Amino acid sequence: MGEAHVAAEVARSDRDLFNELVRRCHRQAYNIAYRLAGNHADAEDLTQEAFVRAFRFFGRYNRDMPFENWLYRIISNVFVDELRRRPKLRTQSLDQPVAPAKGGSEVLPEVADDTADPERLLFHGELDEPLQHSLNMLPHEFRQAVILADIEGLSYEEISEVMGCSLGTVRSRLHRGRKLLRNRLREQYGYTLGGVRGMDQ
Amino acid sequence: MTCRRCQRSISAYIDRELRADEMRDMQAHLERCAACQREYQSLLDTKRLLSGLAAKMPREELEARILARVDAAAQGSRPARQPAVLHPLMLRRRLAMVGTALMGACAALVILAIQPQGVEPPGPASLSHWQGKPVAVEPAMPVQDILFLHEPWQRYQAAPRAMPVSSVQDRAPSQDETPKDGRLTASSAIGR
Numbered sequence: 130m131g132e133a134h135v136a137a138e139v140a141r142s143d144r145d146l147f148n149e150l151v152r153r154c155h156r157q158a159y160n161i162a163y164r165l166a167g168n169h170a171d172a173e174d175l176t177q178e179a180f181v182r183a184f185r186f187f188g189r190y191n192r193d194m195p196f197e198n199w200l201y202r203i204i205s206n207v208f209v210d211e212l213r214r215r216p217k218l219r220t221q222s223l224d225q226p227v228a229p230a231k232g233g234s235e236v237l238p239e240v241a242d243d244t245a246d247p248e249r250l251l252f253h254g255e256l257d258e259p260l261q262h263s264l265n266m267l268p269h270e271f272r273q274a275v276i277l278a279d280i281e282g283l284s285y286e287e288i289s290e291v292m293g294c295s296l297g298t299v300r301s302r303l304h305r306g307r308k309l310l311r312n313r314l315r316e317q318y319g320y321t322l323g324g325v326r327g328m329d330q
Numbered sequence: 331m332t333c334r335r336c337q338r339s340i341s342a343y344i345d346r347e348l349r350a351d352e353m354r355d356m357q358a359h360l361e362r363c364a365a366c367q368r369e370y371q372s373l374l375d376t377k378r379l380l381s382g383l384a385a386k387m388p389r390e391e392l393e394a395r396i397l398a399r400v401d402a403a404a405q406g407s408r409p410a411r412q413p414a415v416l417h418p419l420m421l422r423r424r425l426a427m428v429g430t431a432l433m434g435a436c437a438a439l440v441i442l443a444i445q446p447q448g449v450e451p452p453g454p455a456s457l458s459h460w461q462g463k464p465v466a467v468e469p470a471m472p473v474q475d476i477l478f479l480h481e482p483w484q485r486y487q488a489a490p491r492a493m494p495v496s497s498v499q500d501r502a503p504s505q506d507e508t509p510k511d512g513r514l515t516a517s518s519a520i521g522r
Contacts, residue, residue, distance in 0.1 A: 144404065
């Protein structure tokens with residue numbers, strides 16, 4: 130009876146802790162989920178499902194690892210599971226009904242000279258859509274690596290833990306992901322990166 | 331250093347993830363090779379743009395929804411007892427899980443039935459690989475330590491625009507960008 134009482138107390142304090150972690154981390158988790166999935170509806174689903182899994186396996190959480198990093202790992206796994214189930218998730222973006230061009234030039238946005246400067250667009254908050262579209266087009270392993278490194282600011286070692294791969298793989302995925310992203314921003318949107326504008330190439 | 335080798339390492343150089351001697355070699359090569367310098371600058375610009383993105387903020391009710399889902403899971407998450415607000419996507423997922431369990435894992439159902447919480451559900455097999463690591467649950471870390479050990483989420487408490495860009499702040503050395511004719515540089519645009 131006494132042991133059962135202690136167990137119940139432990140369960141309750143674990144639950145309190147978990148609720149606090151939800152409160153603290155759900156925005157961050159949502160941001161990652163959004164960048165991975167590319168739209169609000171899928172990002173909400175991913176976030177909820179990730180926290181449910183995190184709760185179920187909370188007893189196995191290695192507390193040497195930052196909770197967010199553990200959560201990123203779960204989000205990544207939920208995301209990959211969803212990709213297997215729904216391949217369209219790969220490119221679908223409900224918030225951005227205008228689909229990017231598939232190799233054709235007919236959907237290219239009209240780019241005036243002053244909009245080729247992505248820094249200016251970033252400053253005005255206009256770069257989110259092009260960047261998100263370009264992220265959506267990346268193979269998901271590259272997308273994850275780029276998001277974790279460049280949006281969340283994780284080190285290669287942390288990314289290798291989250292993604293369950295070697296440092297060399299992280300390095301390669303990140304490099305290739307960034308290059309693909311740069312090429313897309315130049316070619317599809319005509320942005321100037323590193324002094325070279327896509328349309329001029 | 332060859333250009334080929336340099337270009338392979340540019341991202342790691344930007345992220346300062348090379349050894350000190352490699353960083354020096356890269357720097358020396360970049361100072362005298364215009365082509366590699368352009369490649370470096372373009373990838374650095376790409377990273378800055380991503381780092382400068384405002385955080386996407388969820389709807390207010392997301393937290394409550396998460397807690398409701400967790401509640402349901404805590405009360406013995408049998409698929410039939412999922413709340414009606416369940417997203418169709420998740421419902422399909424639950425149904426698939428039930429099917430799998432019925433077909434192949436009677437034992438799992440028995441375990442699920444007799445133990446309401448903390449038990450591994452008949453979830454997707456892919457769960458197993460991220461739990462393959464040695465598990466250290468003891469000693470339990472005090473609540474305080476877990477909550478305040480790491481601070482990245484704190485930026486999500488503030489307005490998205492106020493987000494610090496730490497990954498850019500400690501970027502590669504000695505490649506000070508020069509502002510281009512009064513235009514905003516990436517660094518000024520993202521608040522460095």
